[in-house]
Amino acid sequence: MTFVARRRIATRAIVLDRSLESLPIFRLSDSAEDTAISFSPESGGRWRVLPSPGDRLPGTFDQDVYIELLHRYHEAGAPEDGVISFTLHAFLRSIGRRVDGRTYEQLRSALTRLERTTLESSGVYVAAKEAQPLEGRFTILSSVSIARRRLAEREQFTLFPVLAASEPGDARVTIGPVIRSNIAAGHTVTLSATHYMSLTNPVARRLYRLLEVAREEGMVTWRVPLASLAEQLPLTQRYPSHLQRVLQPAHEMLLAAGLLRDASFRQLNRDWLVDYVLASRAA
DNA sequence: GGTGAGGATGATGAATACAG
């Protein structure tokens, strides 16, 4: 393979922390209640996502921002300090959003939310280099700084020379060390950026990542109780019919994109299951 | 040209309510 060819493929890849992708983080629905996400896997332990006080849980916009950040981290050659810099303008363009006052504001709040939202693992999150699953808390981003024109210009802020010196709209964020460590250890899933962007439904985007975890762990078919899947995504709907209503369009989108061979709902006695037939590695 | 706040309005789709 030539350097050029390898480079082109690399820029289309999104490399994510496999442990993180197996856990629920982003609220996919717009339910008014904004309590913490809580997930208790079969294997025991508990996982929680705690919003920062006064803020909401990360949502679908934050999900897209998170993915683009990791996309850029990979493109930048996964720098050891985890720092990536970009302009808000370029970032919005690359996630296919319009660039106006609204989206600037959304992006800024999404970045700070990714820094402030607490992820709590009680023996659930697997850190590749550790023998035991993690006991403790961490965040997706460990630092976020965004230079703002108006702040940078004010005289009284000259005591922050770094801020004053940087260009307006420049963001500088640090991917958290826990996530970086798993990526460095190769405990990852790899997505196609093209495919990811082509999925217009946020549930489909989330499901794509979760299915990649299953595939990375060697599964060809994956049978999962509907209720467990709902917890793991997460989806808040309680009834099987409601869950199916949300999942069905996502399944259709993934099938059409060739990211999934088959998806079907089955009822065995009282229990609803979902059977996935995963796509082959090629694509 | 790039930032940045914010008003107005329509589109979207999941939550919710309600009937079966």
Place this chain on the structure above:
DNA sequence: CTGTATTCATCATCCTCACC
């Protein structure tokens, strides 16, 4: 518990205005 109708928060899109 499920299927259908309605409601409503969020998002997208358009704009103006101000500033560099």
